[in-house]
Amino acid sequence: MMAFSEKIFRNARIVLEDDVVHGVVRVVGGVIADVSAGTSTDVAGEDLDGDFLLPGVVELHTDQVETYYQPRPQRFWAPVPAVIAHDAQMAASGVTTVLDALRIGSGPGDTTISRDAGTLVGAVMHAQNEGLLRAEHFIHLRCEVATPDVLDIFDELGSHEGVRLVSLMDHTPGQRQYADIEAFRTYMVGKHRLSPEGFDEHVAQLHTRSAQYSAVNRIELASCARGLGLTLAAHDDATADHVAESSALGVRISEFPTTLEAAAAAREAGQVVMMGAPNVVRGGSHSGNVAAADLLEAGLLDVLSSDYVASSPLQAVFSLVDSGTLTMPEAVALVTANPARAIGLDDRGTIAAGRRADLVRVSVHQAGVAVGVGPIDQVPIVRGVWREGRRVA
Structure with missing residues (x-):
């Protein structure tokens, strides 16, 4: 008779670090x-x-908790219920460890979401401490360096026990993610954040803020994060010079590099290269930057994150395997072992004796599903999720 604390999974195709075996865990x-x-x-x-x-x-990077907190422009949900709903979606997508990415730093035209990170940090940690969440949650502070209040907010939140990762971002149009101004126009006007008439004035304001704050804030934030022992990421590096700057600041993760040049420089500097799984599933960047597939082909991709679609990591894994791009262990490592190691969570991310029993049961539905770039033949279906051996989804 099994002890209460023992659980056995049999007749499974077990994805190990270097093999897939039919067996028992x-x-x-x-x-x-x-x-x-x-x-x-x-x-x-x-x-x-x-x-x-x-x-x-x-x-390592999901923006979805902010979406649940603000489901419509200037319309907010109670923060703890928002976190619980977000957590349920993550768990149902096979996620057992999640870093909730919260933007800090407010610029011209921003809504209060950029000033509510403290509320969401409190809600995430309250829900976790009360045992309300399925996955284990940490905090990823996304620091918009071209803003006047980002340092003050970081001073309030950076030392919080839940913070694990800090990224340095500059979304000023004309460089990095929005090197193509028209891509930025499409995003801001298409999302109804700006009227077509107000776009040029908004861009001018952003350029003024960037010139005043970006360089000094980037240096100070990196120094503060290093002092707190936090992992640093650089967001949207586009050139070898960007990478040299981030490397000098102590950056360990290159988050969404926008060019092949930047990804190659990041790898040379010893940084972990992370891209969004939606980039893999859709076949390219929504901002017109480098495709994750190109980085894979060049051997320059280490980690995939869900970014703005919770289910995308597992979909990307099975798409990469179905296309013959990667073996199953190689693809799975992009969303499990590699991100765990990148932030020092060495107790999880692989199925091996002594590791945490964070496990996901997945079956495959064979059906063509039309997306923007063509059909997907293998659709992963999450049948069960266990965190430390306890079923959570």
């Missing part, structure tokens, strides 16, 4: 005790019926 006290090959029906435990068993997804 035994969990004791929330930790993987052993992994064994074999299809014996004599083994007790939960029959996974040949489904894949993956490590839980480790998500």
Whole structure:
């Protein structure tokens, strides 16, 4: 008879770091005790019926908690219920560890969402401490360097126990993510954030703010983050000079580099290169920057994040395997082991004895699903999620 703290998964296609084996995973006290090959029906435990068993997804950059908090412009939801709803979507997408990306720093035309990070940090940590969440949550502070209040807000939030990652961002149009001004126009006017008539004046205001604040804030924020022992990321580096600057500041993660040149320089500097999984699924960047597929082909991609679509990491994994671009272990590592290592969470991200039993059961639905760039043949279906051996979805 199994002890209460023991759980066995059998008849599973287990995705290990370097192989996929048909076998059994035994969990004791929330930790993987052993992994064994074999299809014996004599083994007790939960029959996974040949489904894949993956490590839980480790998500470093999702903006979705802000979306749940502000589901419509200037319309806000109660923060703790917003966090709980966001968490449920992440868990249902196979995510067992999530860094909630919260923007700090407000510029011209911004809504109060850019000033409410403290409210959301409090809501995330309250919900976690009360045992209300399925995944384990940490905080990723996205620091908009070209803003006058970003340092003050960081002083309030940077030392919070939940903060794990700090990214340095400059979304001033004409460089980095929005090197193409027309892409920025499409985003701001298309999302109804600006009228066509007000666009040029808004861009001029952003350029003025950037000239005044970007350089000094970038240096000061990096210094503060290093002093707190936080992992630093650079957002949207576009040139080798950008990477040299970020490397000198102590950056360890190149988050969404916009060009092949920047990604190559980041790798040379020893930075982990991260891209958005929607870029893989859609076949390109929504801003017209470098495609994640190009970085993969060049051997310059380490991590995928969900960014703005919670289910995209697993969809990207199966798309990459289906296309023959990567093996299953290689693709799975992009959303599990690699992001875990990037932020020092070495107790999770792989299915191996001694690691946390963060596990996801996935079956595959074979059906052509039309997206912007063509059909997807394999659709991953999350059938079960366990965090430290306890079922959460």
